[in-house]
Amino acid sequence: MDGFACEVVTRPTSAFTLAPKSWTHAEAATITTAGLTAWRALIDDGNIKAGDTIVTLGTGGVSIAALQIGKMMGANVIITSSSDEKLERAKALGADHLINYKKHPQWAEQVMEITEGKGADHIIELGGPGTLEESANAIKVGGQISLIGVLTGFEGALPTAQLLFKQVRLQGLLVGNRDQQQAYIKALETNEVHPVIDNTFNFEALAEAFEYQLNGSHFGKIVTVW
Numbered sequence: 001m002d003g004f005a006c007e008v009v010t011r012p013t014s015a016f017t018l019a020p021k022s023w024t025h026a027e028a029a030t031i032t033t034a035g036l037t038a039w040r041a042l043i044d045d046g047n048i049k050a051g052d053t054i055v056t057l058g059t060g061g062v063s064i065a066a067l068q069i070g071k072m073m074g075a076n077v078i079i080t081s082s083s084d085e086k087l088e089r090a091k092a093l094g095a096d097h098l099i100n101y102k103k104h105p106q107w108a109e110q111v112m113e114i115t116e117g118k119g120a121d122h123i124i125e126l127g128g129p130g131t132l133e134e135s136a137n138a139i140k141v142g143g144q145i146s147l148i149g150v151l152t153g154f155e156g157a158l159p160t161a162q163l164l165f166k167q168v169r170l171q172g173l174l175v176g177n178r179d180q181q182q183a184y185i186k187a188l189e190t191n192e193v194h195p196v197i198d199n200t201f202n203f204e205a206l207a208e209a210f211e212y213q214l215n216g217s218h219f220g221k222i223v224t225v226w
């Protein structure tokens with residue numbers, strides 16, 4: 001898309017924030033999309049509290065940022081992955097409960113067990129149509145599902161009855177604003193949390209970076225550096 005992967009970008013100063021102190025450029029690059037979207041979903045729109053249970057899907061950039069934010073705020077974090085090895089890595093970052101969604105395609109049952117039948121307060125929904133039904137099964141009555149990702153595509157049926165009867169707040173969102181980014185950066189600095197970068201590629205190898213992302217072996221962020 002025009003405007004991405006440029007060598008030089010000119011924008012008004014109001015389009016920028018300071019990066020967290022002492023972070024590398026590669027680390028700072030993880031903030032503006034993956035991290036900020038997770039922050040806005042959980043903090044500004046989700047208003048999560050210590051003790052809330054959040055579910056985040058997979059172990060890519062957004063999900064690992066959501067895990068870190070959830071733990072900063074004292075939430076119980078349930079994370080899903082197709083890989084037990086990745087789940088162990090998520091546990092080392094503080095994840096409280098681990099679900100392998102390949103072994104448990106109906107992972108909402110695990111969420112219900114973990115939450116003693118109540119359901120999760122908040123779900124970071126990254127799969128889209130292919131996972132929304134399980135998310136609707138896993139959310140509590142009155143809970144919030146942040147529809148951020150479309151890893152399974154754009155088209156699909158809505159779990160209308162579950163959303164209605166559970167009085168779910170289903171919110172689509174696109175990244176966040178400058179104030180939210182500044183608040184996120186402050187929280188990262190205060191809590192001394194750094195992003196998880198799986199791999200970095202030279203700018204010339206941008207296509208390889210996308211191929212690497214497509215093969216799905218990464219954990220956290222993939223970054224290109226100039």
Ligand SMILES: NC(=O)c1ccc[n+]([C@@H]2O[C@H](COP(=O)([O-])OP(=O)(O)OC[C@H]3O[C@@H](n4cnc5c(N)ncnc54)[C@H](OP(=O)(O)O)[C@@H]3O)[C@@H](O)[C@H]2O)c1
Nearest residue numbers: 037057058059060061062081082148149150151173174175
């Ligand atoms: N709305 C916004 O503003 C916004 C902002 C950022 C990203 N996004 C979108 O959010 C999604 C995630 O972005 P990302 O950067 O985190 O992607 P990513 O780093 O490529 O994450 C991919 C990971 O998601 C997991 N995954 C894939 N299919 C899954 C499924 N069916 N169920 C559960 N987990 C699944 C896999 O984790 P495991 O290998 O652990 O299974 C995979 O490694 C993308 O669709 C992206 O376009 C939206």
